[in-house]
Amino acid sequence: MSRRPDLTRTGGSGISRVVALRTTHRRLRRRFVAVALLLAAGAGLIAWRLLVVQIWEPDRYLARGASQSIRTVPLQASRGAIVDRNGVDL
Known part of the structure; x- marks a missing residue:
């Protein structure tokens, strides 16, 4: 017994x-x-x-990635030097 409808019976x-x-099947x-x-x-x-x-181009993308992530940015300290209790710079 099949799950498909019985198409052999003609009922008008x-x-x-x-x-x-068939057209529905073709469309799907x-x-x-x-x-x-x-x-x-x-x-x-x-x-x-x-x-x-x-x-093909791994070096190009490696260099580009490194240039975007590895950077040295000098920052000026907004306070004095850090010293120990004897006044010697750390």
């Missing part, structure tokens, strides 16, 4: 029901294929960027 509109089910299949293609394209773009960043 049997042919139109078969055609309607097209929608599924379109979503699958969009997901595959997105995964392809992510894979492409990973190749560029990690394999």
Whole structure:
């Protein structure tokens, strides 16, 4: 026993029901294929960027990352020198 409706019985509109089910099936299949293609394209773009960043141009991105995070900024102290109890600079 199948879960699909029995399309062999003709009850007045049997042919139109078969055609309607076929068009609905085709529409759902097209929608599924379109979503699958969009997901595959997105995964392809992510894979492409990973190749560029990690394999073809890693030095460029390493240098850029280091220049953005490693920096020496001289700050002027707003108070006097820090000394111990004998007045010697620490």
